[in-house]
Amino acid sequence: MPKRILYWFRNDLRLHDNDGFFRAMEAGDEVLPVFVFEPRWFDGLPTLDFRKTGIYRAKFLLESVADLRHSLRARGADLIIRVGHSAKLLAQLAEDSEAEAIYASKEVTQEETNTESDLSKRLKPINIDLELFWNSTLYYPRDLPFWVSRLPNSFSQFRTEVEAKSSVRPPIPTPDHVPFGGGIDAGELPTLETLGFTSEQIQAASQPDPRATIRLEGGETAGLKRLQRYIWEKELIKTYKDTRNGLIGEDYSSKLSAWLSMGCLSPRLIYQEIKRFEAERVQNESTYWLIFELLWRDFFRFVALRYGTRIFKPSGIRLNLNKIWLNDLDLFKKWTQGQTGIPFIDANMRELNATGFMSNRGRQNVSSFLINDLGLNWTWGASYFESLLIDYDPCTNWGNWNYQAGVGNDPREHRYFNIYGQGIRYDQQGAYVKHWLPELANVPAEFIHSVYTLSPDDQARSGVLLGETYPLPIINPNKWTVEEKNR
The missing domain is CATH 3.40.50.620 (HUPs)
Structure with a gap:
């Protein structure tokens, strides 16, 4: 036999x-x-x-x-x-x-x-x-210059040692033929309905929100097409470092994370294609920066391997039991629904709810807001991302939330984002906010990130009624503008 x-x-x-x-x-x-x-x-x-x-x-x-x-x-x-x-x-x-x-x-x-x-x-x-x-990673554990049990605590040290002393193995070719042992019923692919989703949920997912700027289709075939398009057809990798903090559009970032998360794309293949692009066309800081992001992904995978279940606990990998987190469901729901009264936060959360995607810049801001401004249990935020994000990966998601909550691999004790300052810096004219918050479409650009300061007359001119057509802020946001003025 x-x-x-x-x-x-x-x-x-x-x-x-x-x-x-x-x-x-x-x-x-x-x-x-x-x-x-x-x-x-x-x-x-x-x-x-x-x-x-x-x-x-x-x-x-x-x-x-x-x-x-x-x-x-x-x-x-x-x-x-x-x-x-x-x-x-x-x-x-x-x-x-x-x-x-x-x-x-x-x-x-x-x-x-x-x-x-x-x-x-x-x-x-x-x-x-x-x-x-x-x-699942660029580097195999046995190729690292240290035991995983001795994994450096900082990403910078990890990157320095790995880049100096390890090498990425070449990818294994795709088989032309697979010797199949038949005689077994192949079974049917389940449907969203048989998995328990409602007809309303299925209809919403099947008819993408018209404001979505990319359609993330699952599978190796689509992932390989995206890789080919991003690197070779449009050469977008040449400017990745300059555009990666974008908020609107298909091409400001690689969008490869969704296919990486389910293993539809190999990180080693991406690495090989970048290296080939550098050899055949151009090598610059941007081409390296995508490799840098793949190294972060590796780091979080090895962090999870080293620390196990600690990455899922409120005390994090540092076992920090001194931090007290609020378990306030009403506040949490305002955050999940994009009803915080802080336009930059609400726009990002509504994009996530409508598409299953959020930019890296958005993720950092909404997590900082939940952790530092609302003081909510960060594991709730990580769980919400786990449910909604198409590109969810347990190691990267929970590792990043550990990092933001100050209980993970971050040499800085307090990682805090000035949400108003971030909005001004990355969405100065409010194009992103208005894209996802149409009720603020007529608010002047200079007020879009501080809409809560509009006088009743300004509200009337802009077609906004604070507390009715758009919520009042659930925290006092004045600290951010004072911070910006003091810079």
């Missing part, structure tokens, strides 16, 4: 540069590719009144799995799809198909590693091996 390897796809939904899948094809005469949808991914968070995985991320996931199935079928194979308890289903499938082993990518955060442990325990009595492969 041919040697069969069951390959369990997880957050590596691609065929290019997939170490685990490549090893499965090397080791087995036949490969059984499998993906399991876990219903618990879509559970509601009762206290916070939203789902762990919201509609936008769920849609992107379905598209990514459908694209993977299409790619496998084009190479003579198929993707076996199941819905249920991963460890239980995989162990049963491996036994029924007489697989010798299950291969998969290694994950680092608690829920995923718990599933790995559960699966391993179920496989031992039936003498089936579980082999896990590192698949």
Whole structure:
């Protein structure tokens, strides 16, 4: 009988540069590719009144799995799809198909590693091996110049040492043919409806908000197209460092994070393409800066590997038990709904709610506002991002929130953003605010970030009624303008 390897796809939904899948094809005469949808991914968070995985991320996931199935079928194979308890289903499938082993990518955060442990325990009595492969970062752990247990506390030190002493492995080619072990029902791809989303949610996700400036379509195919377009067709990487703090448009940043988050794109492939661009066209600070961002992503992955569940706790990786966080649901809902009365915050939150996307500049501001100005439990904000952001990645998301909350890898004790100053700096004419807050469309540019200062006559001229058509601020914002004047 041919040697069969069951390959369990997880957050590596691609065929290019997939170490685990490549090893499965090397080791087995036949490969059984499998993906399991876990219903618990879509559970509601009762206290916070939203789902762990919201509609936008769920849609992107379905598209990514459908694209993977299409790619496998084009190479003579198929993707076996199941819905249920991963460890239980995989162990049963491996036994029924007489697989010798299950291969998969290694994950680092608690829920995923718990599933790995559960699966391993179920496989031992039936003498089936579980082999896990590192698949998610530029650098493999064994290629780092230090043990992960000795990971530097600062990103700067991490970057300096890694760039000086380590190298990025070349990506593994995409297979032309996949030797498939058939005879098993491939199963149907679930729908948003079967995953429990309402018809209203599905309709909203299926008809993108006309104000959205990019359509993020899931899958390796779309990710590779975006990479090709961004680097080679439009050469946008040449100006990345200058444009990356933009707020409106498709091309001010790479937008590759969504495909990276589900493994539709390999960071090593991106690195290779940047290096090729530098060799063939131009090398400058901007081309390096995208590599710099990939290094940040690596750093947060290794932070999660080192500190485990601490990244998910209010005390963070520093175990800072002295910080007290408010658990005020009313305030939190005003933040989530973009009803804080602070235009720059509300515009960013409404973009997130309408599209599943928010710029990096926006994320830093809304998280700083929740943490420093509202004093709310930062883990609530991280959970909201987890639900809504299409490009959610547990290590990057929770690592960044640790960082902002002052309980993570930040040499600065107090990372604070002057929201008014940020609005003036990055949206001086208020184009972004007006894009997402149409009720402020007629407010003069000089008042757009301090709309709460408008007199009754100015409100009437601008078609705004504070407290009715646009909310009054939920904090006293005067501290920001005083801060700006004192600079």
